[in-house]
Amino acid sequence: MKFLFIVQGEGRGHLTQAITLESILRRSGHEVVEVLVGKSESRRLPGFFNRSIQAPIKQFVSPNFLPTHNNKRVNLTRSVFYNLMKLPTYAESIRFIHQRIRDTKADMVINFYELLTGLTYFFYRPSVPHICIGHQYLFLHKDFKLPQAFRKKLFCLNFFSRLTALGASEHLALSFRSMPDDSGNRIQVVPPLLRRDVFQVEPVAGNYIHGYLLNSGFSESVLQWHKACPEVPLRFFWDRWQEPAVKRVDDTLSFYQLDDVEFLRQMAGCHAYASTAGFESVCEAMYLGKPLLMVPSHIEQECNAYDAMQSRAGIVDDNFDLGKLLDFARTYQRNEEFAGWVESAETLILNELERMIPDDFLQHMYLVEEYV
Numbered sequence: 001m002k003f004l005f006i007v008q009g010e011g012r013g014h015l016t017q018a019i020t021l022e023s024i025l026r027r028s029g030h031e032v033v034e035v036l037v038g039k040s041e042s043r044r045l046p047g048f049f050n051r052s053i054q055a056p057i058k059q060f061v062s063p064n065f066l067p068t069h070n071n072k073r074v075n076l077t078r079s080v081f082y083n084l085m086k087l088p089t090y091a092e093s094i095r096f097i098h099q100r101i102r103d104t105k106a107d108m109v110i111n112f113y114e115l116l117t118g119l120t121y122f123f124y125r126p127s128v129p130h131i132c133i134g135h136q137y138l139f140l141h142k143d144f145k146l147p148q149a150f151r152k153k154l155f156c157l158n159f160f161s162r163l164t165a166l167g168a169s170e171h172l173a174l175s176f177r178s179m180p181d182d183s184g185n186r187i188q189v190v191p192p193l194l195r196r197d198v199f200q201v202e203p204v205a206g207n208y209i210h211g212y213l214l215n216s217g218f219s220e221s222v223l224q225w226h227k228a229c230p231e232v233p234l235r236f237f238w239d240r241w242q243e244p245a246v247k248r249v250d251d252t253l254s255f256y257q258l259d260d261v262e263f264l265r266q267m268a269g270c271h272a273y274a275s276t277a278g279f280e281s282v283c284e285a286m287y288l289g290k291p292l293l294m295v296p297s298h299i300e301q302e303c304n305a306y307d308a309m310q311s312r313a314g315i316v317d318d319n320f321d322l323g324k325l326l327d328f329a330r331t332y333q334r335n336e337e338f339a340g341w342v343e344s345a346e347t348l349i350l351n352e353l354e355r356m357i358p359d360d361f362l363q364h365m366y367l368v369e370e371y372v
Contacts (some may be wrong), residue, residue, distance in 0.1 A: 004106035013280035038062025048260035121167025138173035191345035208233035210270035276300035289334035293325035
């Protein structure tokens, strides 16, 4: 069966999920014919993605959220006006996506939370089945509960998620823990998609704090804490691609360009992990038994952080006060149930995708097998 991937290029989470799912599908005899990745002026496709994905990659211009002037959190007003001005460009991208769906002759489209995929299905109504995958679809689940304070912002996030899923047959909702499916909303709850490399590394308890800053403006907070506690080694990854591969501030603080091999190596050897609460890296830290400090920069990450807290992964703060992380690490214990849940991902997700294969394709496949 031939799959077309369409991936939102923000951060590293959706990209690593695409890498992992491609590997799963290829091992099962399926083909990923092409990977389309949304890009913007503020995004740069990381080198690890180009090295790891096997299918041809094509990029298109896609909406994105703009940060505040200090590059810490999302500025919703700036984002809305910026994206409104880019509407003609996004219309071209929608036409491009539709053309690639036709030209690749894919049997199924897998959408990793890219808005323009949903809009393509709304305007052009392709006949190819469309499956959405992402943690964000869990927030649409009838049994998913969040504090009342989240309600107003969550409405906006869920509206966006529904737009990404226009025309979708199913939603595969990545979750920290097992939950019943929500058939009314066509939501199947599945484990996180972690790379095989995560299962193969041997975690050790090092002496440094590892971190990831989706918005590099948080580096100022890290620097301030470092000045107060210079004896604690810190190794942080960021998205400031204009900087060198490794920016060494002094003997105990370094900032790294995003590289997934190095990122995972540092994760495996750290004492604790601090991040802006992206789903993928939180899952990696949980699986490797690393205590977490989460500093959300927008509502999606606030939901991730709250959900991770319910799974005993770590603590939440509004700044990078790493002293709180060190205090939490003293009593932290790995969630063994999560480890078992994650290890079932390949079987459960593959079963869900193969269950959605159209009947006419299955009949053709069986005829080929009988002929052979």
